[in-house]
Amino acid sequence: LTHPNGPMLWPVLGILPTLYSNLDEVHEWATRTLMRCGGTFQYHSMWFSRSHGIVTVDPANLEYMLKTRFSNFPKGRYYRERFGELLGDGIFNADDATWREQRRAATAEMHSARFVEYSQCTIHSLVHMKLLKLIDRLAKSNQTIDLQDVLLRFTFDNICTAAFGVNPGCLTEDDLPEVPFSRAFEHATELSLFRFVVPPIVWKTMRFLNIGSERKLKETVRVVHEFAENTVSDRRTELLKLGGLGDRFDLLSRLVEARNGEGGFGFSDKFMKDLCISFILAGRDTSSVALAWFFWLVQRHPEVEKKILDEIVVVLGERTAKIESLDDVVFTAAELNRMDYLQAAISETLRLYPSVPVDFKEAVEDDQFPDGTEVRSGAKVYYVMYSMGRMPAIWGEDCREFKPERWIKEGGGGFASESMFKYPVFNAGPRLCVGKKFAYAQMKTVAAAMLLRYEVKVVEGHVVAPKLTTTLYMKNGLVVSFRRRSVVSPLLS
Numbered sequence: 001l002t003h004p005n006g007p008m009l010w011p012v013l014g015i016l017p018t019l020y021s022n023l024d025e026v027h028e029w030a031t032r033t034l035m036r037c038g039g040t041f042q043y044h045s046m047w048f049s050r051s052h053g054i055v056t057v058d059p060a061n062l063e064y065m066l067k068t069r070f071s072n073f074p075k076g077r078y079y080r081e082r083f084g085e086l087l088g089d090g091i092f093n094a095d096d097a098t099w100r101e102q103r104r105a106a107t108a109e110m111h112s113a114r115f116v117e118y119s120q121c122t123i124h125s126l127v128h129m130k131l132l133k134l135i136d137r138l139a140k141s142n143q144t145i146d147l148q149d150v151l152l153r154f155t156f157d158n159i160c161t162a163a164f165g166v167n168p169g170c171l172t173e174d175d176l177p178e179v180p181f182s183r184a185f186e187h188a189t190e191l192s193l194f195r196f197v198v199p200p201i202v203w204k205t206m207r208f209l210n211i212g213s214e215r216k217l218k219e220t221v222r223v224v225h226e227f228a229e230n231t232v233s234d235r236r237t238e239l240l241k242l243g244g245l246g247d248r249f250d251l252l253s254r255l256v257e258a259r260n261g262e263g264g265f266g267f268s269d270k271f272m273k274d275l276c277i278s279f280i281l282a283g284r285d286t287s288s289v290a291l292a293w294f295f296w297l298v299q300r301h302p303e304v305e306k307k308i309l310d311e312i313v314v315v316l317g318e319r320t321a322k323i324e325s326l327d328d329v330v331f332t333a334a335e336l337n338r339m340d341y342l343q344a345a346i347s348e349t350l351r352l353y354p355s356v357p358v359d360f361k362e363a364v365e366d367d368q369f370p371d372g373t374e375v376r377s378g379a380k381v382y383y384v385m386y387s388m389g390r391m392p393a394i395w396g397e398d399c400r401e402f403k404p405e406r407w408i409k410e411g412g413g414g415f416a417s418e419s420m421f422k423y424p425v426f427n428a429g430p431r432l433c434v435g436k437k438f439a440y441a442q443m444k445t446v447a448a449a450m451l452l453r454y455e456v457k458v459v460e461g462h463v464v465a466p467k468l469t470t471t472l473y474m475k476n477g478l479v480v481s482f483r484r485r486s487v488v489s490p491l492l493s
């Protein structure tokens with residue numbers, strides 16, 4: 001049953017004309033419509049596609065779908081088909097047993113002390129040896145740069161190092177080179193996403209004829225897969241030659257070394273290749289776009305920037321050893337953990353600008369949501385993180401304001417976490433983002449290291465707006481300049 005205040009559904013074409021006429025600001029349109037409907041509405045698409053579904057921001061519905069009735073709401077065939085070439089059976093694309101096995105392997109490894117330590121080292125070395133050196137050069141020569149592009153390069157190198165133990169070198173201290181693997185990955189993702197916006201008959205015919213975007217997709221996927229296959233087989237060879245990979249702590253090396261009960265190899269090459277590619281897709285752009293929005297919001301809210309700096313000064317003040325020079329400051333994991341206000345500012349950024357603004361599941365059987373909405377088998381259920389952060393019913397009347405304080409416990413002590421169904425920015429339930437801890441460590445390290453040393457100034461007149469893709473990029477990037485800070489100098493001996 002459609003909602004009386006829901007979007008206009010046209011004969012034959014369903015929701016499509018309404019959607020296309022609001023495409024420029026589709027996130028805001030969805031937010032307004034969801035508010036009018038009390039959080040949930042139904043839609044249908046063109047009659048011959050038989051595509052229908054539900055759009056919801058109701059936390060109770062989300063809990064029901066993502067946890068209580070998890071097995072009735074998989075990613076589904078629709079998603080898998082479109083990402084099939086690039087992701088194969090990788091964790092991001094898989095359901096049921098295929099998903100479960102990878103989830104188990106990935107969580108065990110990601111949460112192990114040695115991976116946490118290794119990933120911290122990779123983050124630090126990229127931040128201090130590459131990112132800060134590049135920024136320092138730009139600050140000295142008073143040059144501007146697209147910070148989003150720099151951050152995208154940083155996280156791509158970082159996730160490849162964590163997943164494969166290979167740094168593709170997208171970010172160097174004095175250059176932003178074209179890296180074929182990174183380019184191919186970016187194109188393969190965009191071309192896979194294109195399949196979501198054209199009717200299946202179009203892209204399937206193009207695939208059959210091997211023309212246009214489908215031919216390009218095939219070529220870019222080949223580059224990505226060749227890189228992954230070669231890396232997996234090189235690592236196997238290395239293991240056979242050396243008898244162990246004891247000094248390698250990346251995800252792939254751990255998987256290559258894992259053995260099954262009979263002492264043979266635990267995971268097939270395809271399993272490892274698919275898992276690593278999914279990891280790159282999941283961990284590539286999400287934290288960089290979040291950081292771009294963070295720097296933009298912080299510059300617009302000097303009072304927040306001041307509080308972040310005050311907190312950094314307090315944390316550094318607890319060091320017993322004197323700080324000789326700002327350049328030498330490398331934050332430890334324990335110090336970053338104590339930066340609750342920084343954590344709050346990043347969480348608040350993601351509340352308003354979630355890196356994954358919308359996601360969906362596909363219902364297997366007929367069902368009913370807690371708010372009474374009937375769910376028919378085959379329905380797609382979209383949940384809109386972008387709109388959730390802007391719902392007064394969920395976050396209060398000040399929901400559109402950037403207020404990190406809402407994440408600080410009453411009385412000022414410590415970070416107050418939220419229900420993951422009210423804040424599903426990292427997804428929720430059994431498919432909660434595997435990289436959440438990694439992402440926070442990465443974002444906090446970059447934010448603290450940069451803000452301690454530089455003022456980040458968005459170039460006057462630069463227009464900041466979201467891009468309409470499944471990752472919330474800034475459409476025009478974030479062009480900034482950097483100025484060396486002097487504000488924290490009292491800390492120096």
Ligand code: HEM
Nearest residue numbers: 282283286287290355356425426427431433434435438439
């Ligand atoms: C701000 C940063 C990040 C955000 C907002 C974020 C958000 C998400 C979301 C919404 C999902 C669910 C996607 C879906 O099921 O359709 C997800 C899944 C996932 N994320 Fe993240 N992510 C972030 C960073 C990372 C990083 C850095 C990594 C890797 C180190 C990572 C690895 C994964 C993996 C492997 C999954 C799939 C989990 C599964 O399906 O069981 N994420 N993430």
